Amino acid sequence: MKSILITGCNRGLGLGFVKALVRDRNPPNQIIATCRNLDNAKELQEIANENKNVHIILLDVTQTETFPNFASQVEEIVKDDGLNVLFNNAGCSPKSTRINFVNTEQLVDTYLVNTVAPILLTKALLPVLKKASEVNKDLPLGSSRSAIINMSSILGSISANDNGGLYPYRCSKAALNMATKSLSIDLQKDGILVTALHPGWVKTNLGGPGAPMEVESSVKGCMEVIRHLSEKHNGALYQWDGKKLEW
Ligand SMILES: NC(=O)c1ccc[n+]([C@@H]2O[C@H](COP(=O)([O-])OP(=O)(O)OC[C@H]3O[C@@H](n4cnc5c(N)ncnc54)[C@H](OP(=O)(O)O)[C@@H]3O)[C@@H](O)[C@H]2O)c1
Numbered sequence: 001m002k003s004i005l006i007t008g009c010n011r012g013l014g015l016g017f018v019k020a021l022v023r024d025r026n027p028p029n030q031i032i033a034t035c036r037n038l039d040n041a042k043e044l045q046e047i048a049n050e051n052k053n054v055h056i057i058l059l060d061v062t063q064t065e066t067f068p069n070f071a072s073q074v075e076e077i078v079k080d081d082g083l084n085v086l087f088n089n090a091g092c093s094p095k096s097t098r099i100n101f102v103n104t105e106q107l108v109d110t111y112l113v114n115t116v117a118p119i120l121l122t123k124a125l126l127p128v129l130k131k132a133s134e135v136n137k138d139l140p141l142g143s144s145r146s147a148i149i150n151m152s153s154i155l156g157s158i159s160a161n162d163n164g165g166l167y168p169y170r171c172s173k174a175a176l177n178m179a180t181k182s183l184s185i186d187l188q189k190d191g192i193l194v195t196a197l198h199p200g201w202v203k204t205n206l207g208g209p210g211a212p213m214e215v216e217s218s219v220k221g222c223m224e225v226i227r228h229l230s231e232k233h234n235g236a237l238y239q240w241d242g243k244k245l246e247w
Pocket of ligand 1: 091
């Protein structure tokens with residue numbers, strides 16, 4: 001993997017991925033890390049100052065009209081090599097969960113960040129993803145060629161739902177899973193793999209302090225999955241330890 005773009009890198013899992021990638025024995029030539037506000041990204045900025053392969057680009061994923069300009073900035077960085085991996089990581093979950101408290105704003109806002117943005121960002125970045133796939137056409141389907149990873153959640157699995165509630169989050173991730181499946185079918189002819197990943201229940205702002213996993217262990221497992229992506233992952237949902245999950 002020569003290049004990877006990750007959304008939502010100022011904290012949580014996104015920041016954890018950037019930290020792990022710069023420490024890797026064989027780091028990507030370009031790590032494009034997005035955040036929506038530099039004031040909230042001090043640690044990410046320090047990493048970028050110390051590692052010339054880290055490029056920060058500002059991106060609020062709800063501002064979908066900025067995606068074409070964003071894609072041009074990415075193209076300037078990756079040039080003729082294209083982009084190997086798009087990691088749609090940025091996500092949100094409103095606090096209130098039960099049917100009596102859910103409202104239009106929560107549902108729509110969550111759907112915009114967790115579902116609409118990954119689909120439209122994929123659309124905007126297709127030319128650079130296709131370029132990487134073409135440049136590496138002798139390689140098998142995977143992250144060294146061209147791949148899109150959608151950060152999903154087991155909470156988006158319909159078959160694993162035995163607790164109800166969480167309408168905005170569960171519905172937005174279930175819809176992201178469906179987008180993952182459709183993209184995997186549509187982009188197979190271009191040699192681009194598309195998969196959905198569940199990182200575990202992790203101690204972040206979103207996961208909360210009661211989560212059993214630390215960012216570092218989730219990231220370590222997810223990186224192994226990403227490194228070994230192959231045909232079997234295309235259009236499917238996997239978790240941090242390599243186990244396949246049902247939709
Ligand atoms: N933690 C878990 O247990 C868990 C479990 C399953 C799945 N996930 C998924 O993992 C991903 C990362 O979550 P996390 O646990 O690292 O949560 P987090 O610590 O709350 O981080 C969320 C990230 O998403 C960014 N983000 C939110 N809205 C955005 C927007 N409109 N535009 C751009 N960036 C935006 C945040 O940026 P700001 O700081 O600017 O808000 C932040 O960088 C999410 O997709 C989440 O659904 C997490």
